[in-house]
Amino acid sequence: MKKSKQLLNGLDSAGEPPVFFESREAFLKGLLETASKLVAAERVSFYYYDEKNALLRLMMRRSGGASFEAEENVRQGRNSPAASALAALKPLVFRNRAGHFLLTPFRIEIYSASANREAPIQGLIKLERSLKKRRFSPAEAALAQERLGGFMRSYYKAEFVALNRKYAKNLAAITELTEIFANSLRVRESFKHILTGIQTYFGFDRVRLYLIDEKARKLKGEFSSDIRGQIKSIAYEEIPLESGAHRFADIVLGKNSNTFMERYKDCVLYLPLIVQGVTIGLLIVDNLLSQQKIAPGELAMLKSFAGQIGLALDNVRLFDKVEELSLYDELTKLPLRRYFNQRFQEEFYRAERFATPLAVIWADIDYFKEVNDTYGHQIGDKVLKEIGRVILSNLRKIDFPCRYGGDEIIILLPQASGEEARKLSRRLAEEIAEIKIPVPFSKARELAVSLSVGISTFPADAASMESLLEKADDALYWVKSQGRGRIALASEVKAEKSRVEGRGDRVEGRGDRVEGEEKV
Amino acid sequence: MLIWLLSDCDTGKFAAFKNLLNSFSAQYPDIKVDFRALTRRSMWQNLFAHLRDSKHRESADLLELPHSWTAVFARLGLLAEVGGVLESFTPARYPDFLKKGCVPEESDTVFSVPWWMEAPALFYRPEEFSKRRLCPEADLLDWEHFLGTCERLAAGNKKRGFYPLLQGDGAGRLSSSHALPCVWNRGGDVFSEDLNRCTLGKDEAVKGLQDYLEPALRGYLPLFNEAVFEGGPFYEEVCAMVFGARAPASPGRKSVFKAVRLPGPRKKELVCSYNLAAAAGSPNLKEAGLFLKWASAADNSSSFAAAFGVFPCLKAGFEEALEDAREGQAWREIFSAPAMTPNITIYPTAQLLLDRALWHASLRIARQTYAREDFLKELIIAQGEIDYLLSLY
Numbered sequence: 001m002k003k004s005k006q007l008l009n010g011l012d013s014a015g016e017p018p019v020f021f022e023s024r025e026a027f028l029k030g031l032l033e034t035a036s037k038l039v040a041a042e043r044v045s046f047y048y049y050d051e052k053n054a055l056l057r058l059m060m061r062r063s064g065g066a067s068f069e070a071e072e073n074v075r076q077g078r079n080s081p082a083a084s085a086l087a088a089l090k091p092l093v094f095r096n097r098a099g100h101f102l103l104t105p106f107r108i109e110i111y112s113a114s115a116n117r118e119a120p121i122q123g124l125i126k127l128e129r130s131l132k133k134r135r136f137s138p139a140e141a142a143l144a145q146e147r148l149g150g151f152m153r154s155y156y157k158a159e160f161v162a163l164n165r166k167y168a169k170n171l172a173a174i175t176e177l178t179e180i181f182a183n184s185l186r187v188r189e190s191f192k193h194i195l196t197g198i199q200t201y202f203g204f205d206r207v208r209l210y211l212i213d214e215k216a217r218k219l220k221g222e223f224s225s226d227i228r229g230q231i232k233s234i235a236y237e238e239i240p241l242e243s244g245a246h247r248f249a250d251i252v253l254g255k256n257s258n259t260f261m262e263r264y265k266d267c268v269l270y271l272p273l274i275v276q277g278v279t280i281g282l283l284i285v286d287n288l289l290s291q292q293k294i295a296p297g298e299l300a301m302l303k304s305f306a307g308q309i310g311l312a313l314d315n316v317r318l319f320d321k322v323e324e325l326s327l328y329d330e331l332t333k334l335p336l337r338r339y340f341n342q343r344f345q346e347e348f349y350r351a352e353r354f355a356t357p358l359a360v361i362w363a364d365i366d367y368f369k370e371v372n373d374t375y376g377h378q379i380g381d382k383v384l385k386e387i388g389r390v391i392l393s394n395l396r397k398i399d400f401p402c403r404y405g406g407d408e409i410i411i412l413l414p415q416a417s418g419e420e421a422r423k424l425s426r427r428l429a430e431e432i433a434e435i436k437i438p439v440p441f442s443k444a445r446e447l448a449v450s451l452s453v454g455i456s457t458f459p460a461d462a463a464s465m466e467s468l469l470e471k472a473d474d475a476l477y478w479v480k481s482q483g484r485g486r487i488a489l490a491s492e493v494k495a496e497k498s499r500v501e502g503r504g505d506r507v508e509g510r511g512d513r514v515e516g517e518e519k520v
Numbered sequence: 521m522l523i524w525l526l527s528d529c530d531t532g533k534f535a536a537f538k539n540l541l542n543s544f545s546a547q548y549p550d551i552k553v554d555f556r557a558l559t560r561r562s563m564w565q566n567l568f569a570h571l572r573d574s575k576h577r578e579s580a581d582l583l584e585l586p587h588s589w590t591a592v593f594a595r596l597g598l599l600a601e602v603g604g605v606l607e608s609f610t611p612a613r614y615p616d617f618l619k620k621g622c623v624p625e626e627s628d629t630v631f632s633v634p635w636w637m638e639a640p641a642l643f644y645r646p647e648e649f650s651k652r653r654l655c656p657e658a659d660l661l662d663w664e665h666f667l668g669t670c671e672r673l674a675a676g677n678k679k680r681g682f683y684p685l686l687q688g689d690g691a692g693r694l695s696s697s698h699a700l701p702c703v704w705n706r707g708g709d710v711f712s713e714d715l716n717r718c719t720l721g722k723d724e725a726v727k728g729l730q731d732y733l734e735p736a737l738r739g740y741l742p743l744f745n746e747a748v749f750e751g752g753p754f755y756e757e758v759c760a761m762v763f764g765a766r767a768p769a770s771p772g773r774k775s776v777f778k779a780v781r782l783p784g785p786r787k788k789e790l791v792c793s794y795n796l797a798a799a800a801g802s803p804n805l806k807e808a809g810l811f812l813k814w815a816s817a818a819d820n821s822s823s824f825a826a827a828f829g830v831f832p833c834l835k836a837g838f839e840e841a842l843e844d845a846r847e848g849q850a851w852r853e854i855f856s857a858p859a860m861t862p863n864i865t866i867y868p869t870a871q872l873l874l875d876r877a878l879w880h881a882s883l884r885i886a887r888q889t890y891a892r893e894d895f896l897k898e899l900i901i902a903q904g905e906i907d908y909l910l911s912l913y
Contacts, residue, residue, distance in 0.1 A: 025556075053883055055744060058690070063531050066538060068557030070527045072690035075744035075886055082749055098751025098770075128751065203572030206912075227571045228597055288909060289592070289865075290568040291872050 024162075025060075031125070031151050032062035038147055039102065039140045041127035045072075048123035049086060056082055056123070085124055091141040095131070102127040102136040104144045106152040121155075170301060173201035177305060180312075190316045194309060195225040202298055203227065204285040208234060210248065211281040211313065217241045219248055219282060227289075252279050266293045269302060273310035280314055329403040331381055332388025340402035340410060347400065347414050348465045351458055358458040359413040359421035362472035363428075366450045366484045368407035375439050375447065382437050383449055390431045394424065410472075418457045418489045425453045425487045452479040456490040521807045523555040524563060524580035526794065528828070529689030530766060536827030544814055551807050556580070564589075564868070571596055574801060581802040582811055585632060587621025587793040588871070591863045594624045594631040595913075600798040602630040605809035609633065613834050617858040621793050625715075625864050632795035633816050634833035636825040638765035639791045639854045640698050642666075643688070643777035648760040652676045656780050663705060663731045666783040670740035673760045681758050685741040688764020692744035693882040694736060696874045697792060698763050698782070700861070703728030705784030710874065710906075715864055718906035720874065720899050729878075729899070730892070736885045743886045765792075766829040767846070779847040781854050788859035793833060831855075866909040873902040 028046055035044045043063040047056045050073075058072035076082040085092040085103040092103045107122040125148055127136065180197040195207050208224040221237030239246045243255055251270045267287040272279050285302065287294060327339040335343070351358035365371075365387065372380040384407075391401050391409065400412040413421050429451050437447040454475030462468040471490040478493040479486045525537060534557060541553055558566060563583075570579035585593070593599050602609050602622070609630055611619050618634045644656055652672050659669040673684035703709060708724030711717065719725055735741040747758065762768045763782075767775035781789060796815060798808040814820060822837040831841050831851075845851050861867060877898040884890040 055692075056749065061531075064535050064538070066534050066557070068525075068527050068531075068534055069559045069562050070529070070557075070690065071559050071561075072748060073692040073744050074690075074746050074749040075692075076746050076749065080746055080750075082746070096750055096752075101751070126749070205568075226596075227568070288905070289869055289913065290564070291869055291876075292565060292568060 027155060028060040029067045032060060032067050034151060035125055035127060035148055036062055039127055039136065039144055041129060043128040045126045048121060082124065091145040093136045093141050095135055099131055100129040100135045102141055102144060104148050106149060108152055108155060177201060191223050192231050194312065195223055195231055196229060199225050199229045205287045205289045208284045219252060248282055252282055267291060269294055269299060271302065271306045273306060273313060275310045275314045280310055283309060331384045332403050333392060334388050334401045334403040337402060337404050343400050344412060344465060347412050356415050357417050359416040359418060360456050360468055360472040361411040361421050361425055361453055362476045363409045363451045363453045364476055365407040366452055379437060379439060386435045387432060390428060394428055418455055418491065421455045422487055422489060450485040452476060452484045453487040454479060461490040521551060521553050521804045522580045523553060523582045525555055525557045525584045526563060527557045527559045530828050532828035536824050540815065540820065540824050544811060548810060567593060567598060571598060579799050581799055581804040581808045583797050583799060585795050585797055587795050588861045588863050588867045590621060590632045590795060591624040592865045592868055595865050597800055599631040600800040600805060602633055605798045605805050606813055615835050615838060617860060618793050618833055621795060621860055621863050632797035633812060634793045635796045635816060635821060636830045637791055637793040637833055638830045639789055640701065640765050640782060641779045641854060642782050643762040643764060643768055643779055645760050645776055646778055660780055660783045662783050662785060667734060670735055674740055681747060683740060683742050683759050685735050685761045686759040688762050688768055690748045694878040696871050696878060699729055699732040699878060700790050701782045701784060701786060702732040704786035704788060710870055711862065715862055716910060718903045721903040726899060733881060743882045779850040781850060788857045789854045791858040791860055865913040869909055870906045873905055877902050
C-alpha cells in the first residue's frame with residue numbers, strides 16, 4: 001500500500017513512470033490506482049493474453065477503492081472490441097448497455113524463463129465508467145495509452161530485479177550446497193545435510209533419498225524431508241531392483257516413461273545419482289501436494305547438482321566402508337579389538353558410575369588351530385563366519401561382541417549378572433553345537449564346533465578393567481585345563497581352586513567338577 | 521495486521537468487508553488492519569510459497585479459507601490452534617455439519633472458525649419459464665428434464681447472445697463445485713466412503729461428470745463467454761437460468777431470479793463454508809484473535825453475510841437468515857440435507873486435479889475439439905495421482 005502511494009506520488013509530480021516495484025502485486029496495484037485516477041475510471045481491470053489458450057485472463061481489478069484479484073477468463077470473438085484493440089495495439093473506446101469502456105492494450109517483449117526465450121507479454125487494461133457518467137474522450141484514451149504504456153515498460157525493470165534476485169539466490173545455493181556436498185563424510189549426518197541443503201534453497205513439498213544396495217539388489221529408502229525441512233527416516237521402504245517391480249526401480253534401471261510419468265514431469269523430478277557411470281541411488285523431489293510446477297531453472301540447477309550429490313554420497317559410503325573395515329572383522333562381522341577397547345572403557349565407566357553390573361564372556365573356539373591345520377583355512381574361515389552369525393543373532397542391542405584374537409571372542413554384557421551371562425553362553429554354545437560344517441574329502445564329512453567359556457562380572461569378581469578381563473581369562477583357562485567345551489564363572493573357579501588347594505590336591509582331568517557348570 | 525481474503529465473483533463481498541473493517545477499526549482504533557484479496561489459486565500458491573521460504577515470502581496474520589483447506593494447512597503447521605488465539609470457542613453454536621471443517625481428520629483440535637457459507641443452486645427467471653410454459657418443479661426435476669428445459673428455452677428465444685444457461689461467475693470454466701452434485705446424482709463421489717480410495721474413474725462418477733458437461737457440449741451454456749468482459753452478461757435478457765450460489769443481478773438492481781436446488785435425485789446438497797484461521801507464525805496473534813472473535817460474533821457475521829447474499833455460520837444467525845431469505849423454501853430444502861466436501865489433507869489437491877481436468881474439458885468444448893476419451897483419460901490419471909497422494913499423506 002505504502003509503496004503504491006509512493007509510486008503514485010512519483011507519477012503525479014514528475015509524470016514519469018516508476019522504476020521499481022517490490023513485487024508484481026505492488027506493480028499491478030500501482031498501475032490500477034494510477035489508471036483509475038488518470039481518467040476517473042470507476043473500475044479498472046488488468047488482463048493478460050494467454051496465447052496458448054487464446055484467453056484474456058484477469059489478473060487484478062480495482063473497484064470501490066480496493067484492488068483485488070479475481071478469476072475471469074474470456075475468449076474474445078474475432079470482431080470483439082478486445083480483439084480489435086489487441087490486434088491494432090491502439091486504445092479503443094466503446095459503450096454498451098453496461099457502461100462506457102476504454103481498452104488500453106500493451107505488448108512488451110521480455111525474456112521468459114519458462115519458455116527460455118524472448119516472449120511477448122500482451123494484454124490490456126480495461127477502464128470502465130457507468131452510463132450515468134460521460135464517455136471516455138479520445139484525449140483521455142491517448143493519455144491513458146501513453147502513461148500506462150510507460151508504466152508497462154517499467155515492468156521490464158521489475159522483472160529484471162526479480163531475475164537478479166533469483167540469480168543471487170542461485171549463486172548462494174551453488175556456493176553453500178557445494179560446500180555441504182564437499183564436507184559430507186558421516187553417513188547419516190551427510191544425508192540429512194544434503195536434504196536440508198536442497199530444501200533450504202529449492203523448497204519442495206518432499207525430497208526423498210534412496211540408495212542402491214547392490215548385494216540385496218534393492219533400492220533402499222534413507223531419508224525424506226517435508227516442505228518445512230523436517231527430516232524422517234524412510235528405512236522401511238525397500239524396493240526390489242527388478243524391471244517392472246516399481247516405478248522407481250524402472251527409473252534406476254533406465255526403463256520408464258509412460259503416460260503417468262508424462263503427467264508427473266511438471267511437479268516431480270526423479271534424479272538418478274550416478275558416479276563414474278554407475279547408478280548409486282535416486283533422489284526424488286516433488287510438489288505433488290501443492291501441484292506447483294517445478295521451475296525449469298530449478299530443474300536445470302538440481303540436475304547439475306546431481307553429479308555432486310552422487311559423488312558426495314559415494315564418498316560418504318566409502319568413508320563408512322573404510323571405517324567399517326578398520327573397526328570390524330570382515331569374516332565374523334564382529335568389532336575388532338581396537339573398537340572393543342574403546343567401548344570397554346565406556347561401558348566400564350558407565351557401570352562404575354551408575355553401580356550396575358557388567359559381565360564379560362571370554363570364549364575360545366575349541367581346537368581351532370587343529371581345524372585350520374587339518375582341513376585348511378577355508379574351513380576355518382567358515383567356522384569363524386558361522387560363529388559370528390550365531391553370536392550377532394543372539395545378543396541384546398546393548399551387548400557388545402568382539403573378535404579379540406585368532407579364535408578368541410569377548411562379549412561385554414552391560415547390566416548383566418554372571419548367571420545371565422551363563423544363560424547366554426549356554427544358548428550360544430547350544431546353537432554353535434548345531435553348526436555342521438561340511439568337510440569334503442574327509443571321513444568325518446561334517447565338522448562339529450564347540451566353545452570354551454570363561455565369565456567374570458563387575459563388581460563381584462573385579463574392581464578394574466584389567467582385572468575383569470584377567471578373571472574371565474582365568475576362568476577360560478580353567479575350563480580349557482579341564483578339557484574344554486564348558487562354561488565357568490570366575491567366582492566358581494575361585495571357589496573350586498580354594499577347595500582343591502584346601503584339599504591339597506592337584507586339579508587334573510576332565511572329571512573335576514566346576515559348580516554350576518554343564519557339559520556342552 | 522494483514523488479512524487475506526478469498527476473491528469473490530461479487531465485488532459486494534469486498535464492500536461488505538470494508539464496512540466490517542471500518543466498524544472494527546472504530547472499536548479498536550489502535551489495531552491497524554489491511555487486507556488483500558486473492559484468488560483461490562493465488563492464495564494456495566502464496567501459502568505454499570510462505571511454507572517454502574517463510575523469511576522472504578510473507579503470509580497473512582489471519583486467513584479466510586475454504587473449510588476443506590483446514591486439514592492440510594494445519595498439518596503443514598501453518599495454522600494456529602483456535603484455542604490459543606480465542607479465549608473461548610463453542611462449537612455447539614454452529615450447525616453440526618460445519619464442525620468437521622474446523623478440525624483436521626482424526627483430531628479434536630480446532631484450527632478454523634466457520635464464518636459464512638453458501639450452497640450451489642440453480643437460478644431461473646420465472647418470466648421466461650412462464651412464457652415457455654415451463655414449470656420449475658416438473659421441468660427441473662432431474663438432469664434429463666433440465667436438458668429438455670434448456671432445449672425448449674434455446675428454441676424459444678432467438679435473440680442474439682441468448683443462452684438458456686449462464687454461469688454466475690466470470691471464471692468461464694466448468695468447476696468441481698457444480699460438478700459434485702451431478703456426480704452425487706448418479707451415486708458417485710470423489711472418494712470411497714472410508715476416504716481411502718479415489719473413485720473418480722468409477723462409472724457413476726464419470727456419468728455424473730458427463731451430465732455436468734452436457735449443457736456446455738450442447739451449446740446451452742457458453743464457456744469463457746465474452747459478454748463477461750463487456751460488462752455483462754445482462755442476465756435478465758440474455759439468459760433464463762444461472763448456475764451459482766447467489767441470486768444474480770445487474771449492479772444496483774434487484775434480482776429477478778428465483779432459486780431452486782440443482783436438478784437430480786441425490787440425497788445430499790453441497791454446502792461450502794468459508795472459515796477464518798490465524799496463522800501460526802503470526803507476530804500479531806493477539807490482534808488476529810481479537811478480529812476473529814469480533815468478526816465471528818453473531819451480529820457482525822450476520823450483517824457481513826447478508827451484505828453479499830450468503831449465509832452466516834452461527835446456528836441462530838443461519839436460521840434467521842434462512843427465515844428471511846427470498847426463496848426461503850428452496851434454501852430450506854437445500855440446507856435440509858447439507859453435505860460438505862471432506863476436510864482431509866489431500867482434498868484440496870484432489871479438487872485441483874478435478875478442476876484441471878474440467879479446465880481442459882472446458883477449453884476443448886469451447887474450441888469444439890472435445891473428445892470423451894481425452895476427458896476419461898484425464899480422470900483416470902487424476903484418480904491415480906489422488907490414490908498415490910492418499911497413500912502418502
